[in-house]
Amino acid sequence: MLQQYKTIMVAVDGSSEAELAFKKAVNVAKRNEAKLLIAHVIDTRAFQTVSSFDGMLAEQATEMAKQTLADYSDYAKEQECHDINTVIEYGAPKPIIAKQLPQEHGVDLIMLGATGLNAVERLFIGSVSEYVIRNAPCDVLVVRTDLNNKIVKEEKE
Template sequence: MTLVYKQIIVAVDGSKESEWAFKKAVAIAERNDATLNLINIIDTRSSTSVEAFDRSIAERSHKFVEELLNDYKAEAVQAGVENVNVIVEYGSPKTMISKDFPKKMSADLIICGATGLNAVERFLIGSVSENIVRSAECDVLVIRRPKHL
């Protein structure tokens, strides 16, 4: 029995750990001839409503993330991955990355960095990667950045 991944989600937030996760995801997607879904969820949970979320902050965040993911997309295509999708959404990263998008895409692998950019949230309520490992219904690969880098 050969196990092949066809729909891979990689969570990217601009951290060094997510950059390593992206690099591993590209290699896995290329070897498996899989679709690579680059995803970033802009966290709006701390505001009382989407309207209360400062529009200029939202626009700057969206533009930064879109540019980052499009740069990663170009890198993945150059490395030989034929199918690459860029997904930027607003909401809860923990729920959307571990449950919502994997179901929508029939994902069979989620790749993420061991830690991300939000140290305060990690301290208070646990990391996104920890939640993905606990909640996802597909395989999860958590990437650690090498100590020497």
């Protein structure tokens, strides 16, 4: 019997890599007749560096995320993917994507875009995809190619 995924989560952050992962996630969700959860995490740690926390920054980030998720949801519907949910979370992306959202939504496949971090950047800050691969309770697919399985951009070395 073939593996069939029931709930596929794709994490998006506005990057071109995340968009590739999203488009592939739509196709996988359609083939599996699965739910598609489109997730965006607003990293609140970025706002902690601002000396006087400006609520407008968080508000603007939320509005941008809502618009991005709406656009992605519209695209998925156009592709005849029908069971779509979106979620915006606030906090540290790594544990939210790897643990919290999969548990809350019964995710059995996480799809992510490959990061563009080089080896030194990965050493100091670590990539979200690397963390998710190591800590997620379900399958994880890191997308590196476009819908035709062609490499779009070489990863930095």
